Amino acid sequence: xxxxxxxxxxxxxxxxxxxxxxxxxxAALKIKLDNPEAFITYVRKANRRxxxxxxxxxxxxxx
Numbered sequence: 457x458x459x460x461x462x463x464x465x466x467x468x469x470x471x472x473x474x475x476x477x478x479x480x481x482x483a484a485l486k487i488k489l490d491n492p493e494a495f496i497t498y499v500r501k502a503n504r505r506x507x508x509x510x511x512x513x514x515x516x517x518x519x
Contacts, residue, residue: 459502462487464494474502 457476460483464471477483480499488496 460499461502462499463497464491465497466491466494470497 457478459474459476460480462473462475462483464473464487473487475483475486477486480501484496484499488494
């Protein structure tokens with residue numbers, strides 16, 4: 457699977473979340489499932505070097 461960074465706007469705040477998914481659409485839908493009121497602003501493949509310097513919140517499965 458590939459890591460994707462999903463940008464979203466939730467109320468008045470913007471946020472970027474890193475998630476592992478099969479493709480960009482699935483990544484966006486996984487985020488939308490957890491935050492139905494959020495607006496998805498972008499989805500891109502995670503950039504290892506840039507994301508390591510400026511880490512985003514990671515979405516993990518909760519058991």
